[in-house]
Amino acid sequence: MVDMDKKLVAKGVRRVFDDAEKGALLALHDFDLEAEHGEIVALIGPSGCGKSTFLRLVAGLDKAQGGTITYGGEEIKGPSYDRGFVFQETNLYPWLTVEKNIAFGLKARGVYKQQKDRVQQMIDLMGLTGFEKSYPHQISGGMAARVAIAQTFVQDPGIILLDEPLSALDAFTRAIIQDEILKMRDRFKPIILMVTHDIEEAVYMADRVIVLTPRPGTNAGEVKIDMPHPRDRISPEFIDLRHQIMDMLEFD
Amino acid sequence: MSLNDRTMWLCSKFSLAKPKEIAKMAVPLVAMIVMMVVNGAAADVYPEGETTVYYPIFIRASIVIYLVCVVISIWFEYFRRHFVKWWGTLTFIYLFFSIYNLCTLKSGMFELPYFPSFESMLAYVFQHWDRTLGDAWNSVSLYLQGITMGGILGFLWGSAMGYSKHANYWLNPIIKIIGPVPGVAWVTISLVLAPSNHVAALIIIASTTWFPLSVNLAGGIRSVSRASIEKAQTLGASNWYIIRHVVYPAAAPSIFTGLFMACCFSLTSLVTAELMGVKGGLGWRISWAQSYVAYDIIYTIAICFIIMAFILITILFIVQRHTMSWSKEVVQW
Numbered sequence: 001m002v003d004m005d006k007k008l009v010a011k012g013v014r015r016v017f018d019d020a021e022k023g024a025l026l027a028l029h030d031f032d033l034e035a036e037h038g039e040i041v042a043l044i045g046p047s048g049c050g051k052s053t054f055l056r057l058v059a060g061l062d063k064a065q066g067g068t069i070t071y072g073g074e075e076i077k078g079p080s081y082d083r084g085f086v087f088q089e090t091n092l093y094p095w096l097t098v099e100k101n102i103a104f105g106l107k108a109r110g111v112y113k114q115q116k117d118r119v120q121q122m123i124d125l126m127g128l129t130g131f132e133k134s135y136p137h138q139i140s141g142g143m144a145a146r147v148a149i150a151q152t153f154v155q156d157p158g159i160i161l162l163d164e165p166l167s168a169l170d171a172f173t174r175a176i177i178q179d180e181i182l183k184m185r186d187r188f189k190p191i192i193l194m195v196t197h198d199i200e201e202a203v204y205m206a207d208r209v210i211v212l213t214p215r216p217g218t219n220a221g222e223v224k225i226d227m228p229h230p231r232d233r234i235s236p237e238f239i240d241l242r243h244q245i246m247d248m249l250e251f252d
Numbered sequence: 253m254s255l256n257d258r259t260m261w262l263c264s265k266f267s268l269a270k271p272k273e274i275a276k277m278a279v280p281l282v283a284m285i286v287m288m289v290v291n292g293a294a295a296d297v298y299p300e301g302e303t304t305v306y307y308p309i310f311i312r313a314s315i316v317i318y319l320v321c322v323v324i325s326i327w328f329e330y331f332r333r334h335f336v337k338w339w340g341t342l343t344f345i346y347l348f349f350s351i352y353n354l355c356t357l358k359s360g361m362f363e364l365p366y367f368p369s370f371e372s373m374l375a376y377v378f379q380h381w382d383r384t385l386g387d388a389w390n391s392v393s394l395y396l397q398g399i400t401m402g403g404i405l406g407f408l409w410g411s412a413m414g415y416s417k418h419a420n421y422w423l424n425p426i427i428k429i430i431g432p433v434p435g436v437a438w439v440t441i442s443l444v445l446a447p448s449n450h451v452a453a454l455i456i457i458a459s460t461t462w463f464p465l466s467v468n469l470a471g472g473i474r475s476v477s478r479a480s481i482e483k484a485q486t487l488g489a490s491n492w493y494i495i496r497h498v499v500y501p502a503a504a505p506s507i508f509t510g511l512f513m514a515c516c517f518s519l520t521s522l523v524t525a526e527l528m529g530v531k532g533g534l535g536w537r538i539s540w541a542q543s544y545v546a547y548d549i550i551y552t553i554a555i556c557f558i559i560m561a562f563i564l565i566t567i568l569f570i571v572q573r574h575t576m577s578w579s580k581e582v583v584q585w
């Protein structure tokens with residue numbers, strides 16, 4: 001079980017990419033973020049402002065040149081199953097069945113025997129029942145996204161990083177999976193950081209929306225969303241929040 | 253399983269052949285019967301005094317074996333699926349036998365010694381079956397030793413090149429210079445330098461296995477997507493686990509392509525080595541027969557060789573089909 005008091009704290013994060021042709025490219029600069037368990041924080045900003053870069057830093061897949069990122073007071077040094085990442089592309093392992101894809105992390109960590117039931121539980125929870133033995137090329141894009149999400153949630157990580165996992169899906173499937181993610185959040189209470197281009201998705205799911213400036217990305221503002229779930233997408237309050245965020249995204 | 257499920261399952265294994273399938277299976281049988289009738293009706297005229305002994309046995313044995321397969325096929329769906337599709341090939345082969353028989357033994361239209369009758373080839377196999385089996389065994393064991401050595405070397409070499417930039421710096425030029433040289437070119441040198449002809453042959457076969465396997469494997473490893481490795485890292489997999497459970501499975505298609513090429517190239521090397529110095533094996537038997545102008549033996553050995561190569565490659569593809577059932581894009585055989 002995860003420790004619910006742990007906080008994710010990022011302060012003054014800076015990431016510069018060295019490009020042989022274009023020289024140094026400042027992707028992210030002086031970026032701050034704090035998040036607690038049970039919270040969904042959405043990151044929104046223009047393309048190329050460093051959202052994915054920030055998630056990679058939190059995941060430990062990349063190193064910042066400045067600032068600190070800590071989780072429960074400890075600095076993040078490298079990747080860990082405690083910080084799950086659902087990538088922009090689903091990236092399932094094509095040689096593994098749905099079931100084995102979901103069990104991948106448990107097996108890799110040698111805890112599969114003890115936590116076997118979790119896999120079936122996750123399959124049922126994500127509506128994948130009946131497709132356990134299917135291979136990734138046999139399932140639809142929506143299901144692939146579900147498997148990718150289940151792959152991470154089954155490990156019960158403290159932090160879950162979602163990098164536009166639903167952007168390739170049709171609106172209908174997306175709405176269903178959004179609800180499924182909310183259901184998972186209520187059950188496991190991780191810290192969820194979610195990058196999205198879809199303002200409606202952010203307002204529908206998140207507790208807070210953090211808006212980033214164009215590159216070099218930094219905090220442009222924050223919107224708190226204090227609506228109870230399930231949220232009504234056409235209520236005046238909802239639409240008002242969408243406008244508020246849209247206004248913040250008008251840079252020039 | 254409920255009773256109903258069980259019946260369903262059994263029905264899926266045992267189902268009666270459809271009329272169309274039975275018709276297909278009948279065609280090769282007709283070809284075999286035609287073959288038997290033609291052989292019985294026409295007299296053996298060329299060369300004078302030749303009598304057929306083994307050819308009729310061959311036809312009858314073919315018919316019996318084929319009938320057994322047909323009977324199995326009528327009920328067993330799985331066997332039938334793989335059996336029926338050969339109907340065209342089998343018909344063609346047996347018709348070819350008939351025509352060839354007419355052109356040689358029955359008329360002398362094709363002249364000796366260049367076109368030995370099928371009867372004389374069968375006679376060689378039946379009369380010298382121990383020798384033929386021995387030759388085949390020599391070839392197969394030499395070949396297996398060679399590709400095992402080359403396979404292990406290629407696997408390590410390709411892995412090193414795929415994983416490490418430093419290893420690649422030193423290993424890549426070697427493979428670029430030595431790799432494309434055909435096995436034939438090494439024959440004389442290695443026969444002179446190696447302590448024995450057997451070792452020389454191993455070196456030649458191993459080198460032609462090593463090259464395609466390591467090039468394909470290294471390419472396969474390098475093209476494993478970063479994202480699938482990073483995903484495994486965030487799921488808590490260790491580097492060693494990632495190598496075994498992500499990198500090699502992802503590189504499997506390249507590995508099989510490499511193995512396929514390696515098996516084909518190495519067969520050439522095997523024959524070359526045997527033709528040029530190794531004492532024993534099918535290739536050696538060919539050069540031995542050459543000195544006696546025994547074309548029937550040469551043809552027989554060539555056919556044995558084709559059968560051997562076919563079996564080897566088929567085994568490889570069966571293994572591939574089983575390990576790569578997850579993929580739609582595998583090379584089909």
Ligand SMILES: Nc1ncnc2c1ncn2[C@@H]1O[C@H](COP(=O)(O)OP(=O)(O)OP(=O)(O)O)[C@@H](O)[C@H]1O
Pocket residue numbers: 017018019025027046047048049050051052053054215
């Ligand atoms: N490995 C890298 N090497 C060089 N530059 C990079 C690298 N990764 C990202 N960048 C650059 O850093 C900037 C931020 O990239 P990032 O992927 O974080 O953007 P993003 O906000 O996720 O954009 P999008 O919304 O389009 O996904 C971009 O300009 C990108 O070109």
Ligand SMILES: [Mg+2]
Pocket residue numbers: 051052053163
């Ligand atoms: Mg991105």
